[in-house]
Amino acid sequence: MRIGIDLGGTKIEAIVLESDGIEVARFRVNSPKGSYSKTLDSIADLVASIDPDPNQATPVGIGIPGTVSPATGLVKNANSTWLIGHPIDRDLSERLARPVRVANDANCFAISEATDGAGMDVSVVFGVILGTGVGGGIAVNRQVITGANAIAGEWGHTPLPWMTAEEYPGAGCYCGRPGCIETFIAGPAFEAAFARTTGKEMSARDITEAAKTGDSTAEAALQRYEDQLARALTVLINIVDPDIIVLGGGLSNIERLYDNLPERIAEHAFSDKIETPVVRAVHGDSGGVRGAAWLWPDTP
Ligand SMILES: [Zn+2]
Known part of the structure; x- marks a missing residue:
């Protein structure tokens, strides 16, 4: 136990x-x-x-x-x-x-999915939380990589790659730097970008639903979001090249991400083909608490 x-x-x-x-x-x-x-x-x-x-x-x-x-x-x-x-x-x-x-x-979260979740059958798992903030964790053979400074996987506080002129330099982040990935792809950032471009205040869930019914502004917002998330994940793939990327947090419920991200990542990655599966967390909201328990993997 x-x-x-x-x-x-x-x-x-x-x-x-x-x-x-x-x-x-x-x-x-x-x-x-x-x-x-x-x-x-x-x-x-x-x-x-x-x-x-x-x-x-x-x-x-x-x-x-x-x-x-x-x-x-x-x-x-x-x-x-x-x-x-x-x-x-x-x-x-x-x-x-x-x-x-x-x-x-x-x-x-990464340990949970690596231990008995979506990444249990592979070696290197990158777990991403897309919520009110953006977190990341890297697990190798079910052990988390903590790092010399205990910041391994903190990809949300690096700049959005291949920023467009429109995106540059990006909003200020609470960490004190401009243009962090988190300021583009966290839930509140996605909703704020939609409000800026359309003048409409809508939740991420409502934007996703509107896109399903053919709303062109919602569709454009989601396409922009997918491209930003793909660019952010591409750099991670170029460096770590994980066997699987597992998404958790509120925005991981946007189903179309799983269909659209691989193709968009392939447009940016330094590889002729990208085989990395991008999948939803198996344990949903319980990933954090289960992974905390799995910090003790060998306890009887
Ligand atoms: Zn930051």
């Missing part, structure tokens, strides 16, 4: 997973916003309520919206900013009196 926890900006979810990936318990609470100590309290309460055997010190894996810096041992890059600067792995291990492993939430 292992306990997985997904520490999100609005909710904290916990599950207990058996070695065969069967989920035996799940529980969620709202995230206490703005307080690190209350976040630790909530996690401790969750673990106490879901603990399969209080005498066993069942190990805990936690996915966080950020990462623990190898240089300082403290959380960095978290959009739940109250976590920044704290040694969350050490604090929780002490508090819970058991071993705790912490990883970036997109990395947990």
